[in-house]
Amino acid sequence: VISEGFFDQLAGIVGEGHVLRDPDLLASYVGDWTGRFSGSTPAVVRPGSVDEVAEVVGLCAAERVPLVPQGGNTGLVGGSVPLGGEIVVSVLRLDHLGSVEEEAGQITAGAGVTVGAVQRAAKAYGWAYGVDLASRDSATVGGTIATNAGGLHVLRYGATRAQLLGVEAVLGTGAVISHLGGLRKDNTGYDLAGLLCGSEGTLGIVTAATLRLVPQANERVVALLAFETSDSAIAAGLALPRLVPSLSAAELCLGSGIQLVCDALGLPPPFPQPHEAYVLVEAAATYDPAPELETAVSSLAGVADVAVAPDDLRGAALWRYREAHTEVINTLGAPHKLDVALPARGLARFVGEVSSTVAHVDRGAATWLFGHVGDGAVHVNVTGVAPDDDRVDVAVLELVTSLGGSISAEHGIGSAKRQWLARTRSQAEIEAFRALKRAWDPAGICNPGVLLP
Numbered sequence: 001v002i003s004e005g006f007f008d009q010l011a012g013i014v015g016e017g018h019v020l021r022d023p024d025l026l027a028s029y030v031g032d033w034t035g036r037f038s039g040s041t042p043a044v045v046r047p048g049s050v051d052e053v054a055e056v057v058g059l060c061a062a063e064r065v066p067l068v069p070q071g072g073n074t075g076l077v078g079g080s081v082p083l084g085g086e087i088v089v090s091v092l093r094l095d096h097l098g099s100v101e102e103e104a105g106q107i108t109a110g111a112g113v114t115v116g117a118v119q120r121a122a123k124a125y126g127w128a129y130g131v132d133l134a135s136r137d138s139a140t141v142g143g144t145i146a147t148n149a150g151g152l153h154v155l156r157y158g159a160t161r162a163q164l165l166g167v168e169a170v171l172g173t174g175a176v177i178s179h180l181g182g183l184r185k186d187n188t189g190y191d192l193a194g195l196l197c198g199s200e201g202t203l204g205i206v207t208a209a210t211l212r213l214v215p216q217a218n219e220r221v222v223a224l225l226a227f228e229t230s231d232s233a234i235a236a237g238l239a240l241p242r243l244v245p246s247l248s249a250a251e252l253c254l255g256s257g258i259q260l261v262c263d264a265l266g267l268p269p270p271f272p273q274p275h276e277a278y279v280l281v282e283a284a285a286t287y288d289p290a291p292e293l294e295t296a297v298s299s300l301a302g303v304a305d306v307a308v309a310p311d312d313l314r315g316a317a318l319w320r321y322r323e324a325h326t327e328v329i330n331t332l333g334a335p336h337k338l339d340v341a342l343p344a345r346g347l348a349r350f351v352g353e354v355s356s357t358v359a360h361v362d363r364g365a366a367t368w369l370f371g372h373v374g375d376g377a378v379h380v381n382v383t384g385v386a387p388d389d390d391r392v393d394v395a396v397l398e399l400v401t402s403l404g405g406s407i408s409a410e411h412g413i414g415s416a417k418r419q420w421l422a423r424t425r426s427q428a429e430i431e432a433f434r435a436l437k438r439a440w441d442p443a444g445i446c447n448p449g450v451l452l453p
């Protein structure tokens with residue numbers, strides 16, 4: 001039981017208006033984007049500076065009050081909501097965006113700044129941010145670091161960890177670590193930013209970061225390739241990064257998913273005939289990338305049809321078929337979301353088998369697949385299953401691990417997959433995780449229900 005005095009102390013740190021306790025105000029902080037995970041909290045705290053975060057965390061550590069850090073609350077693995085009655089520390093007020101350092105190609109941003117805001121700031125100076133994802137206008141710098149978010153351009157620029165030049169954070173002790181100098185070369189010991197990246201709020205709260213930017217590629221071509229079989233689509237998706245130096249995305253969709261998107265949004269089908277599988281490709285460069293993409297596509301086996309976007313508007317329309325998958329699947333009821341990675345040699349087999357694996361466990365379940373095929377990642381979404389029925393999750397993750405894959409490609413472990421961590425990480429690795437957690441969060445208050453089994 002938390003005393004009233006604790007909430008008074010919180011109010012003394014952040015101001016009364018930033019300690020929310022009215023149930024109506026708490027609602028949007030306690031349920032996740034998928035609708036699958038929902039908890040409760042005695043309060044949402046909204047610190048406005050790193051010093052306030054440090055005081056809040058220090059107080060929580062002293063009083064042994066657990067907390068969940070929260071950014072845009074777009075996480076898909078039940079890590080951003082208070083499932084164990086924790087207080088929520090929202091970082092959205094840490095929204096200071098520094099100016100782009102034009103020569104160095106970098107920017108320092110508060111944890112509450114959205115990915116979309118970083119992208120827009122970079123663009124104004126001829127730079128771009130290497131991370132892009134459909135949740136760009138809600139997902140935050142802090143949240144994408146905490147989850148090491150991947151997204152659409154990993155095959156070109158890497159995931160969020162590859163963009164980090166430095167991080168400022170408050171550890172579970174309340175101590176502030178800050179290394180925002182932004183040097184490209186800085187080989188001075190442990191990579192603290194790298195450790196915080198992917199830690200899902202279990203080690204502390206990220207308050208700001210210095211991010212590297214990438215040159216803006218103004219010439220862009222988007223094409224949708226149709227295939228008669230998913231095997232040939234996957235083979236193409238894996239071959240394209242090698243064949244097209246300017247490739248910035250290669251995304252797999254299946255016929256069933258495209259049909260669902262078209263029906264739900266009233267979109268025209270992309271081709272006169274439906275096809276079994278599709279790969280959405282984007283190439284971007286400072287020169288016209290269309291010829292090299294065309295040459296590569298003409299060498300691919302099994303291409304049944306091709307739609308090339310003549311301009312940005314049509315390019316965005318082709319992207320809509322892929323990006324709308326997540327929101328449209330959500331309209332079928334809270335999905336079980338299993339974002340997995342497979343080695344190239346196991347990807348086609350996984351895509352071929354996973355729907356029947358799910359159907360074998362639950363005949364009423366429907367499986368929807370899409371994903372970043374160029375990185376060997378597949379988003380498996382299963383609908384028609386009760387939120388707390390884990391049987392299909394177990395079956396899918398067993399198939400993944402039997403093929404040498406990872407139970408999380410990019411969304412993280414959260415609360416959804418923590419009991420399966422040992423299928424992907426050895427006992428020695430998990431013990432190293434625990435040792436780190438004990439050192440950085442000795443009171444065990446930072447997101448205690450997440451990541452570690």
Ligand SMILES: Cc1cc2nc3c(=O)[nH]c(=O)nc-3n(C[C@H](O)[C@H](O)[C@H](O)COP(=O)(O)OP(=O)(O)OC[C@H]3O[C@@H](n4cnc5c(N)ncnc54)[C@H](O)[C@@H]3O)c2cc1C
Nearest residue numbers: 071072073074075079080140142143144146150151201206
């Ligand atoms: C439509 C849609 C598309 C998506 N596409 C992708 C995709 O392509 N690739 C991908 O990787 N993800 C994707 N996601 C998932 C999600 O957007 C990412 O996980 C994102 O990184 C979460 O950012 P957030 O600010 O919303 O964090 P939240 O959801 O608020 O939090 C996520 C996790 O990070 C922790 N956290 C948040 N902020 C902090 C902080 N400042 N310090 C410490 N811990 C913190 C939370 O405790 C939680 O564990 C998608 C989600 C949606 C809804």
